[in-house]
Amino acid sequence: MASDSQQIVNKAWNFAHVLRDDGLSYMAYTEQITFMLFLKMADEYTRPPYNRKPIVPPELGWPSLLKKEGEALESHYRHILEELSKKPGMLGEIFKKSRMEIQNPATLKRLITDLIGTEQWTGMEADVKGDIYEGLLARSAAESPKGAGQYFTPRELIKAIVDVVRPAPEDTVCDPACGTGGFLLAAHRYVLDHHKKLDPDQKRHLKHGFVLGNELVAATARLCIMNLFLHGVDADPCPIRSGVDSLASDPGDRCSLILTNPPFGKKSSISIVNEEGDLEKEEHAYERPDFWVSTKNKQLNFVQHVKTLLKINGRCAIVVPDNVLFEGGAGETVRRNLLQQYDVHTLLRLPTGIFYAQGVKANVLFFDARPARKEPWTESLWVYDLRTNMHFTLKERPLARADLDEFVECYGPKDRRKRKETWSETTPEGRWRRYAYAELIKRDKVSLDINWIPDKSISDNSDLPEPAVLAREIAEDLQTALAQFSAIADELEG
Secondary structure, rough: OOOHHHHHHHHHHHHHHHHHOOOOOHHHHHHHHHHHHHHHHHHHHOOOOOOOOOOOHHHHHHHHHHHOHHHHHHHHHHHHHHHHHOOOOOHHHHOOOOOOOOHHHHHHHHHHHHHEEEEHHOOOOOOHHHHHHHHHHHHHHHHHOOOOOOHHHHHHHHHHHHHOOOOOOOOOEEEEEOOOHHHHHHHHHHHHHHHHOOOHHHHHHHHHHOEEEOEEEEEEHHHHHHHHHHOOOOOOOOEEEOOHHHHHHHOOOOEEEEEEEOOOOEEEEEEEEEEOOOEEEEOOOOOOOOOOOOOOEEEHHHHHHHHHHHHEEEEEEEEOHHHHHOOOOHHHHHHHHHHHHEEEEEEEEEEOOOOOOOOOOEEEEEEEOOOOOOOOOOEEEEEEEEEOOOOOOOOOOOOOOHHHHHHHHHHHHHHHHHOOOOOOOOOOOOOEEEEEEEHHHHHHHOOOOOOOOOOHHHOOHHHHOHHHHHHHHHHHHHHHHHHHHHHHHHHHOO
16 A cells, blocks of 8 residues: 555544544444545546536535534534435435434544545545555454454455456456455456457446445445445446345346355354344255255355356356365255356465454355356366465465465466466475366365365474464464364254
């Protein structure tokens, strides 16, 4: 992140601590920043050099806030949120069910004049999503992992995934668990950066039909919709479905590209109101005719869901935990069918320590949809191991885009037919290795949990990682084991 952007993030975070003292959570603060950023940027877009038509009525716009003080300001801000929530399309979705959380008028005035009002947000070289806004979300996630962390995918990982799948202007990109929209925005940005001469139809599609998404948490969907809107995506109806369970049914949409990191956690559940009137979770197995198997495993359900959403020859990149690769029963059924009916061509084994959720061992699975035939579509699975002997932490050693350069090169985005292994009998530590379909189908339970690189922490005590890193890895392994034992206990009790 550029130093100027970092300074703004730090400045914004100092306000968060002030509001925290007033009882406002970090994510509630970020949501209030969302409303104000939108109003300020919407106003900036009406001025040179943009000169766009106003999307917010003048009486509800940013300048109207600058003219008021005290209780009059508080009352007017509440009025703005209420009136904009009634507007149609994406504007109404951004302010849907919005609430005035800042109770102190003096604090509200400071936030308007000292933070939001002092910056020319649209004129910054780095977009709000990429640097400043994502910086706020990252800080929120770090301070409260159960808030932002559950939907915050490392942006450097997103960039690498988008670089290898190469979104095109004619694509329809879908994320059925879109969070704050990281994948959708990265795909949108990739097209703008790599296709400088778009014809009118392509420009229209990029604005009105390029992205689709679902997000169960309404407040999170709001963050996503605002960012899409400010990045030029303006569709009616809104392309992001808010508060809808993606897995509940086949939406009927078919996409050419799916990029997604579904929520961590194995069990699918729905919220119900019990006899006492309290909200509680109830485990749920989805009975869908388009699914290969009925299971309560949320991750396996998402894999089945995204395969349904793909058009013929559509491609998918989905982040999945290790259990999707090795679990028996329903897991084996899903993997066997996926290898048979789809071209499952690439697996990226991710390192630990890159997600806010602790104890997560995850992977990115790449596959393409193909027309029906008797012969299996998967010929070879190419595996890149970025996990073994790789040590990352969120603060001291965060994942950088450069850490994924070799994977991107090995993937061969321009022509996958030219792939070459970096592993061989003479180079056993090569991280890129090919496995033929015949090898995969013979593995126990058709497991795709594959590793071959010698673990130096086991074979060479002199090459152990730093104590803090080692302790973190041990803690993550224990948490993973406890989660697996808990899942087994739940199944036995059920």
